[in-house]
Amino acid sequence: MIIDHRTYEIKAGCLPKFLELYGTHGYPVQLKHLGQPVGYYVSGDIGALNQVVHLWQYESLADREAKRGRMQADPDWQAYLAKSAEAGYTVRQENKILRAAPFWQPK
Structure with a gap:
């Protein structure tokens, strides 16, 4: 099992707008393909x-x-990406792949 850990830095003052755009257009598509985060x-x-x-x-x-x-x-994901790029809310993105430590077993 792995965890895809993503961090997005959003322009100051734009976080509510980013969350509205993503929540309406991006999140439903991700749920459809990736399941619950x-x-x-x-x-x-x-x-x-x-x-x-x-x-x-x-x-x-x-x-x-x-x-x-x-x-x-x-x-629908491509449409969201186009809307997101046009809005320009994201400043930076970081992505990490995490694995469980050998002594810890996730539930």
Whole structure:
């Protein structure tokens, strides 16, 4: 099992607009192809600001590639990406693949 950990930095003042756009047009498509995320969070007023962090679980890198490939081929996802690019809310994106430590077993 792996976790795809994604962090997006959003332009100051644009977080509510980003969340509205994503929640309406992006999230439903991701749910369709990726299933429920492990978590979806926004940063508070301590530490780095204007960040969105989401975590997605996959059985393997091959599972991730297959699911994300189907999502990328979905016209609704492509429409969301175009709207997101046009809005220009995202400043930076970071992606990590996490694996469980050998002594910890997820539920």
